[in-house]
Amino acid sequence: MTDTGTNRARSSTGDRRLLRITWPFLLIVVVLVLLASESLRIVSATRAYVGGESLWSKAQKEAVYSLYRYAQSHAESDYRAYRDAVAVPLGDRRARLELEKDAPDLAVARAGFIAGRNDPDDVDGMIMLFRRFRHVSYMNRAIGIWARADEHITELNAAAEELHGRIQAGDAAGSTLAPILVRIDDINRQLTPLEVAFSGTLGEASRRTQEILEVALVFVAASLGIGGIALSRRMLRTSAALEAQLHSERDRAQVTLHSIAEAVITTDERGRIETLNPVAESLTGWTRAAAVGRPLEEVFDIIDETNRQTRINPVATLLEGGRGVELRGDAILIRRDGRELGVDASAAPIRDRDGAITGAVLVFYDVTDERRYAAQLSHQARHDALTGLANRREFEHRLQRALASSAELDRRHAMLYMDLDRFKEVNDACGHAAGDELLREISLLLQRKLREGDTLARLGGDEFGVLLENCAPDHAVRIAEALRDAVAQVAFECHGRSFTLGVSVGLVPIAAGPHSEADILNAADASCYRAKAFGRGRVHIGEVTDKPDEVRR
Numbered sequence: 001m002t003d004t005g006t007n008r009a010r011s012s013t014g015d016r017r018l019l020r021i022t023w024p025f026l027l028i029v030v031v032l033v034l035l036a037s038e039s040l041r042i043v044s045a046t047r048a049y050v051g052g053e054s055l056w057s058k059a060q061k062e063a064v065y066s067l068y069r070y071a072q073s074h075a076e077s078d079y080r081a082y083r084d085a086v087a088v089p090l091g092d093r094r095a096r097l098e099l100e101k102d103a104p105d106l107a108v109a110r111a112g113f114i115a116g117r118n119d120p121d122d123v124d125g126m127i128m129l130f131r132r133f134r135h136v137s138y139m140n141r142a143i144g145i146w147a148r149a150d151e152h153i154t155e156l157n158a159a160a161e162e163l164h165g166r167i168q169a170g171d172a173a174g175s176t177l178a179p180i181l182v183r184i185d186d187i188n189r190q191l192t193p194l195e196v197a198f199s200g201t202l203g204e205a206s207r208r209t210q211e212i213l214e215v216a217l218v219f220v221a222a223s224l225g226i227g228g229i230a231l232s233r234r235m236l237r238t239s240a241a242l243e244a245q246l247h248s249e250r251d252r253a254q255v256t257l258h259s260i261a262e263a264v265i266t267t268d269e270r271g272r273i274e275t276l277n278p279v280a281e282s283l284t285g286w287t288r289a290a291a292v293g294r295p296l297e298e299v300f301d302i303i304d305e306t307n308r309q310t311r312i313n314p315v316a317t318l319l320e321g322g323r324g325v326e327l328r329g330d331a332i333l334i335r336r337d338g339r340e341l342g343v344d345a346s347a348a349p350i351r352d353r354d355g356a357i358t359g360a361v362l363v364f365y366d367v368t369d370e371r372r373y374a375a376q377l378s379h380q381a382r383h384d385a386l387t388g389l390a391n392r393r394e395f396e397h398r399l400q401r402a403l404a405s406s407a408e409l410d411r412r413h414a415m416l417y418m419d420l421d422r423f424k425e426v427n428d429a430c431g432h433a434a435g436d437e438l439l440r441e442i443s444l445l446l447q448r449k450l451r452e453g454d455t456l457a458r459l460g461g462d463e464f465g466v467l468l469e470n471c472a473p474d475h476a477v478r479i480a481e482a483l484r485d486a487v488a489q490v491a492f493e494c495h496g497r498s499f500t501l502g503v504s505v506g507l508v509p510i511a512a513g514p515h516s517e518a519d520i521l522n523a524a525d526a527s528c529y530r531a532k533a534f535g536r537g538r539v540h541i542g543e544v545t546d547k548p549d550e551v552r553r
Contacts, residue, residue, distance in 0.1 A: 045125030059088030091115025285336030314347040342368040384458040387443040395457035413510040414476035416466035417524035421502035423462040430494040504531035
C-alpha cells in the first residue's frame with residue numbers, strides 16, 4: 001500500500017512538473033494558431049476585394065459596351081445585357097452604403113456583395129474587413145475611391161436610362177443620341193483610373209498587411225523557439241530521466257519523419273545528404289542507402305521550369321546566406337529515372353546552441369497535378385470555350401502590349417474588327433447548334449489565312465478580332481481582303497439548304513500615340529459598322545480617332 005501511494009505521489013509530481021514545463025508551449029501554440037487563422041482570414045478577405053474589383057471593372061466595361069451596341073441596334077436584348085452587367089457595381093454599391101451605417105443590416109450587405117458576383121464563401125470575410133479596418137489608412141483610401149467610382153456608376157445609369165427612353169420614344173436620331181454617348185464615353189474614361197487606383201491601393205494594403213502578419217508570426221514563432229531552447233536546457237539539467245525522455249521524443253520524431261506526407265531530406269553543413277524519408281525516396285527515385293553521403297544536387301536535381309537550364313540548389317543558397325529558402329511555382333525535379341515532377345520546396349537551417357549552422361532540412365512535395373490544373377484554368381480564362389480562340393479579355397491584353405511596343409519601339413500594327421454577314425439566317429433556320437458549328441468552321445478558316453504570331457479572337461457572338469503585329473497598313477489591307485474573300489467562298493449546308501456568308505471588316509492601323517486599347521476597339525468597331533453600312537462584305541479603313549457616335553450621324 002505504501003509503495004502504491006509513493007508511486008502515485010511521484011506520478012502526480014511528475015505530471016505537475018510536466019505541466020509547468022509544457023504550458024508555455026501550449027499557450028504559444030494556441031496563440032500561433034489563432035494568429036495564423038486570423039492572418040489567413042484577413043489576407044483572404046483582401047484578395048477577395050481584389051477579385052471583386054476585377055469583376056466590378058469587367059462588368060462596368062461590359063455595361064458600356066452593351067450601351068454602345070444598344071445605341072446601334074436599338075435591340076432590347078442589348079439593353080438587358082447592360083442591365084445585367086451594371087447590376088454588379090450596383091450590388092457592390094448597396095453593400096458599401098449599408099456597411100457605412102452605424103448599425104448595418106448584414107443580410108442586406110451580404111445580398112449586395114452576392115449581387116456583385118462575389119463568391120458567397122468570401123462575403124463574410126469582406127464584411128469583416130470593411131467593418132474592422134474601415135478607418136485604417138489604406139482601406140479608408142480604397143473605400144473613398146470606391147465611393148467616387150459609385151458616383152460615376154450612378155451617372156452612367158442615368159445616361160443609360162435617358163438613352164433607353166429616347167430610343168423607346170422613337171427619338172433615336174444621331175444628333176439626339178450623340179450627346180448621351182459622349183457622356184457615356186467620358187464616364188468610362190473617368191472610371192478607368194479609379195479602377196487602377198482602387199486595385200493598386202488594395203494591393204499595397206495586402207502587401208503591408210501580409211508584412212505585419214509575417215512579423216507577428218515570426219515573433220510568435222521566435223518566442224516558441226526561445227522558449228523551447230530554454231526549457232530544453234532546463235530539462236537536460238533536471239535528471240537522467242528527463243534525458244531519457246528526450247531520447248524517447250527524438251525516436252518519436254524519427255517515426256514522425258517517416259510517417260508524414262511531405263518529402264524530407266536533411267544534410268550536413270557541406271550540403272551532403274544525411275537522411276531522407278520514404279516519401280523523398282519515392283519522389284527522387286533514390287533509396288536512402290544510395291543517397292546518403294552524396295551531394296544534395298545529385299539526388300535533388302532541380303531546374304527552373306521557365307528556361308529548363310538553370311540548376312537550383314536551395315540548400316547551397318541557404319548555407320551561403322544563412323537564411324531559409326523557398327521554391328514556389330517554377331521548380332522541376334528530375335528523378336533518377338529521368339521523369340520530371342513539379343515540386344514546391346523549402347529549406348531551413350539546422351543550428352547548434354551557439355547559432356552556428358550545422359546542416360539543413362529540405363521539405364518538398366509533388367505539385368504536378370495542381371500546376372496542370374492551374375494551367376488548365378488559366379487557359380480557360382483566356383480562351384473562348386466554343387472556338388478555342390483567344391477571348392475578348394486576352395485580346396485586350398495583347399492589344400495593350402502591342403500599343404506599348406508601338407510607343408516604346410515605334411512599331412506599327414493593325415487591328416481588324418470582323419462581323420459575319422447573314423449569320424443570323426443560319427441560326428434562325430438551322431438552330432444554335434448549327435450556328436456554333438459554323439462559327440468553329442469560320443474560326444479554323446480564318447486561322448489558316450493568318451500569319452504565325454497574329455492573334456485571332458472571338459470578341460462575342462459572330463464578331464471576331466484580329467491583331468496583326470508588325471504589319472504595315474498596305475499589308476494589313478491585303479490580309480483583310482483575303483479573309484473577306486475566304487469567308488465569301490464558304491457554302492454552309494444545313495437541312496438541305498445552302499447558305500452563303502460574308503464578313504464586314506473594319507481595319508484600324510496602330511501607331512505610336514496616346515491611345516488606349518478601348519480607343520482602338522471602339523475605332524475598329526466603328527469602322528466595321530461603316531463597312532456594313534456601305535453594303536456589307538467590305539473592308540473599311542478607319543482611324544483611331546473614329547468614335548461610335550460619329551458613325552451614326
